Amino acid sequence: MALTDLHAEAVAGIVDRVAQRYRRDPTCIVQILREIQEACDWISPAAIDRLQAVLGVPRTKIEGVAGFYSFFYTRPRGRYRILFSDNITDRMAGNLPLMERLCGNLWVEPGKVSEDGLVSVDKTSCTGMCDQGPALLVNNLAVTRLDAGRIDEIADLVRNAVPLGEWPAAYFAVADNVRRADILLGHTLQPGDALRAARDRAPSEGIAASNMRSWREGLPHGLGGPAATLDEIKRANLRGRGGAGFTTGLKWEACRNAPLKPGQQRFVVCNADEGEPGTFKDRVLLTAHADLVFEGMTVAAYTIGARRGFLYLRGEYRYLLDHLECILKRRREQKLLGPDILGIPGADFDIEIHLGAGAYVCGEESALIESLEGKRGTPRNRPPFPVTNGYLDQPTVVNNVETFAAAALIAVKGGDWYAAIGTRHSAGTKILSVSGDCERPGLYEYPFGVAVRQVLADCGAGRTQAVQVSGPSGVCIGADEFDRRIGFEDLPTAGAFMVFDDSRDMFEVARNFVHFFQHESCGFCTPCRVGTSLLKNLMDKLHNGHGSPYDFAEIEKLNQLLQSMSHCGLGHTACNPVLDTIAKFRPAYERRMEHNDFTPAFDLDRALAAARQMTGRDDAGAHIPAEFGEDA
């Protein structure tokens, strides 16, 4: 049934129903908007009208939130909204010709809606399917392994307005591609094992993590479990797996010790906003090991005395929602969630899933919390930090998916066991998401300390020119650095491991990353908002053959400014891909240096492109020769 022409009454009914399900709670605006869009195809002024009345919040708030997230549409975008993943790995697998093919088939321009209002086709940031790309999202559901045949079939399905539910299931199949499993991906724990171990863990001699007041607020008397479990986490030397590597035990302890004002409580938040291009390990953990992740969250809740938890799942993983809700439901039935977990009086904890809506910056923990509260995903001013002033200004632990999974293992097997794996400052294992130029892309779990060369050999990479470790915000290393090791001592990583062989143009790699940062900058602070656009323009200038050594100096200057003045890590790292590739792959840039001195970015001939398109002319007379343009 066509829903785009629903009249206001029907829209109001949908808004009422959705808002009701979320208890008319304005902190759930992001979830409410998502469900309204899923039902209505877009968020119309009529829907916003109704929503502001139902929630009792100003329209500016709703429009401000809706306007922030890439996946929310306040203008019609068609009944089929197709977004091609545009990570560099999708580029290498040929996503752009496929997008052109689809646009040609459907008679629609990229970025626009077809004239019949049926379909729109556009690009989006990495969707986390780098090991099985090129990939796209259709109405936020992932379609993988695109090729010309599949594109033509999709065009037919769209033209014939076949509902998504009737599309071949094979399109939506997402493979785990686990290539090397270690303690996490190869674990044999059963649901509840870690919780029982935490409950039964007796305080050890000279307990370090004791804080009787704090855990008694959350849990009844007479339990050694929480403090003893926290001790094990600390002893394990577990560090956050989201990239920054903060010590998990210290974070949990700080949250546990944070004073509560009347009416306040503690929260556990799992950061599954896996937005760093080239990273897809959390997708697999949540597909195949969701119990372990939820168990880790529950262990954290037990340890710090939290009653509520959230899984913040990136919008690109919308297809996992039903699967995850089923597991939560089963865990409630098993008494592993809900009131009196495992029969412990007062051990209450439950988990809600919140979906993101296309905003990389929400992977930053304070931006994530803002988003959880139903706001624009702008990183907060810190201090204070989430451990004392997090969700709704209350003490909150935010950890990565992989961190919680590791915590569950530690609860069972103990901190000493875990600390013995890996290296001195990087305990345990790390799951790498390997993609790009290799025979066997997928997940590789290694004890920390593995050399890049080893990973390249295992994944079947040949003639490798460079590896981007930890995504665009990480580091790009060349062949002379392949003996470097994964770990906080040398190459810290959130997990991305993108391989580039010697046929790749590293300038284009960097340019793709720069476009990514420009698109994902939240726009809050001046240096990042304007600086990422200036950097993008500079890289495009080089791409268009107008580069000169002057531009290197400009890039360096922008980097200084973004590093020192930006509000959060996005701005701090936005120049990294360019600086790394200039330092290590300078010929890729020099090939583009046709000038020794400054050349303006403005190009007379290119400025006529719009006029050529409008007039349908492309003959010699419709062009201005380059020499002429430059002499003029």
Add this chain to the structure above:
Amino acid sequence: MTQTFTLDGKAIPFADGQTIIQAALAAGVFIPHLCYHPEFKPHGSCKLCTVKVNGRQTASCTMRAAAGMQVESNTEEINAERRALTQMLFVEGNHFCPSCEKSGDCQLQATAYHLGMMSPHFDHFFPNRPVDASHPELLLDFNRCILCSLCVRASRDVDGKNVFALSGRGIKTHLIVNAKSGRLADTDIALGDKAVQVCPVGVILRKRTGFAVPIGERTYDKAPIAETVAQEGT
């Protein structure tokens, strides 16, 4: 005994809870700023007020003062970065000072003079931002918006109205008004609202009062912004 921190070698007294910029302005020391306003909750977005605290850069409008802090502000390095930020704001929007009613009263312009900005340096973005002239008494010229959110905070926190908000993301971030039509005329804004008075640039203007004060006799024509603000602070 009064607590102090050191700002460019000078001891600055502060009270508990005061931010660096609050204490500095109270002591008559100017730190450039655009999104900061003494009457509103700090925002920390323009980053003009960035200083070095014990060697680390941070916005002075959100950082609480602490005893013994070593703060650097008026250094060539930091001022060069502030100048670049100001240039960024100039090229991001459409700022044509000679034809702007706010010229001489504009904090962006005055701050650019203060920092010795001689050119915009970067390529202009020339964004397309239509003007909203729907309201009988007020004009909104979005071309000059620097996204400081002062009108947002004033309307929400003082006027209790939420007339303004920021929408969009990244370079597409923009100011919106609280009306289904998107027009100021359809909001409940009133001339007496605080939100009408706080714009540091020339976005929110009263109609039919233009050029009442001749150019040359305006706020920052008489004294540079550093002196004007420092005098207000003390």
